[in-house]
Amino acid sequence: MKRLLFPAKAMGYACMLASSFLLLFSCQKSVNDLTTAGSSRSGKTTAATSAAVTANIAVNSVKGLNWADPNDNFSSGNVVPTGLSSSDSYATTQSKANNILVAFQQQGANTIRIPINTYTVNNGWWGSYTGAIDAAVSKGMNVILGYWDVSGGNGTVANTTDYWNMWSTVVNKYGSTSNVFFEVFNEPHGYSVANLTNLYATWLSNYSSVPAGRVLLDGAGYATDVNDVGADSRLTGCLLSYHNYTWFNNNLTTSADWENSLQSINYASRTIMTEFGAPMTTGDNYLGAPGSNRDIAYIQGVTNQLRASGMGGVYWPGLRSGDSYSLLTLSGTTVSLNNSSGLSRIQYAWGSTSISQPYGSFTSGAYYKILDRNSGDALEIYNQSTTAGAIADQWSYWGGNNQQWSFSSLGSGYFNLINRNSSMYLDVNGASTANGASIIQWTSNGGSNQKWQVIDIGFGYFKVVNQNSGQDMDVNGASTANGASVIQWPNNGGRNQQWQIVGL
The missing domain is CATH 3.20.20.80 (Glycosidases)
Structure with missing residues (x-):
């Protein structure tokens, strides 16, 4: 440029x-004569050889x-x-x-x-x-x-x-x-x-x-x-x-x-x-x-x-x-x-060092709504359930306690996300590491599947990453429909994986 x-x-x-990924290339063709348009004043000109020189390089x-x-x-x-x-x-x-x-x-x-x-x-x-x-x-x-x-x-x-x-x-x-x-x-x-x-x-x-x-x-x-x-x-x-x-x-x-x-x-x-x-x-x-x-x-x-x-x-x-x-x-x-x-x-x-990502910061004891960037809908517990295992979904924000969350800091950018209505923790079902595993609420158990790293990605948005799986909180299929399930999925940068966290 x-x-x-x-x-x-x-x-x-x-x-x-x-x-x-190691690229070991051996794409060989018949060797053409090369026309030299000029020589180096340094006297260091090297003729191309008929045997190709292999390049061993991982990008x-x-x-x-x-x-x-x-x-x-x-x-x-x-x-x-x-x-x-x-x-x-x-x-x-x-x-x-x-x-x-x-x-x-x-x-x-x-x-x-x-x-x-x-x-x-x-x-x-x-x-x-x-x-x-x-x-x-x-x-x-x-x-x-x-x-x-x-x-x-x-x-x-x-x-x-x-x-x-x-x-x-x-x-x-x-x-x-x-x-x-x-x-x-x-x-x-x-x-x-x-x-x-x-x-x-x-x-x-x-x-x-x-x-x-x-x-x-x-x-x-x-x-x-x-x-x-x-x-x-x-x-x-x-x-x-x-x-x-x-x-x-x-x-x-x-x-x-x-x-x-x-x-x-x-x-x-x-x-x-x-x-x-x-x-x-x-x-x-x-x-x-x-x-x-x-x-x-x-x-x-x-x-x-x-x-x-x-x-x-x-x-x-x-x-x-x-x-x-x-x-x-x-x-x-x-x-x-x-x-x-x-x-x-x-x-x-370049992969030569580790750095700290910019993490979110939230007020202890305060409640927040968590809105998906793609749909504008709020993260909630379906049907205002207070039962362990009830699923998380998205729904138009209407102010229900099941749509409100507190953040309990665990350090290093990790938080427990606690539902105001049930007092239960946001959790990846069964501590799964599989793509598409459902996100639910569950009683506190200290598991890494209940720990979420909240990374500030700018412009008021965050990525929410599960410690156990390393996967992002995601609205299934990038749906914009009320009731669409919230799952975990490998990071792809999609706007259905970007969340606005707004204090109430």
Whole structure:
């Protein structure tokens, strides 16, 4: 995504946009001769070998940061990431890169994503630019080389001759380097799905010595539709590149909404989210309750789901001068962190640390109504029953005591939910861990099936998660009908799993 220096301008994109799975790829084809469009001034050009280099990578092991050009990666000239200069020699570029890459690794990153374009590779800067790539390779980092369209382009290849010459040069040099990955086209929004997948298939045929597992294919549009690309049998085995920002969908608000948006990806085990980001220089606390801050809710939801689904994550950007989304700032040779809470959330997505979710807080002895976001109906005990085992359902709120609940805190965000009418506890029937198990009321027994973690997801809504099963309180089938049963179900971010808790 073309990240503007002033985030408010990024809203202009809205009008343009309507567990660990090991990938061992051995998709082999006959090897074509590669045409070299240029050689590296560094003297380090490596010919692609006829024997494909296998890429062994679990996508959820990808802990990445983008390193971007402050003047924009969409450029008609050289792309020059922050801290580098196109007048630098190979040795100087490598030295500068080493300093920045050490800072990336200190944040927990093992992957960088940097831009290439036809001008950079087919002209003199490439010989020096490879110093940055080689520095990352020498540190054992994964390197994603992503092709950016030229400035003002229409999301298609502007000059096919230059494009294929560029890739021949890049593959000739790094085709046998197992931790270098090739992203065929960043945000190919000018193509239909059919034309895009044909381009991808041509790339695989032209560079058949490259294992499919080292090729990243952006989803159609602005790297959003990975499902149609992933479904093409010619591309099986390739990794998929997916992008997501707040302005891609203004209808999403809570962290659960953002979780839900990622659950629509059919190929999570092949997908790396190569761009996601939010302001890191505005003082937002990404570990706190979101309130009505969409950026906080977005970061919490996206990082929750990246971790849960096992997708790789490459934050935009790790470093880019003038960009409020930048995780880091470079001043001279000093690299500093802009937002520690943002880093904690990114690291959580990477699976490298545990964090405390923002929990709800309720007044002891007070009563609350609990309203489903999808239906607007209230959680209640059916027919005002005071019998142990009576089911929980939803019903239009009318103020009955069977529709009122108190919260008894157990610590760490856990509560007993006690019905005002019966004084019984909200309980998963039989301490079941099965999908769809009914939720009932029962006398207090201290069981973990009577303990509920209440997570603040922003905008006045909460997820209610059973300690015993780890599943969410859910209105069965997302029904909006009075009397629909309330059950437990694995988290899917649906609005029938989001609850407004309102004091009485």
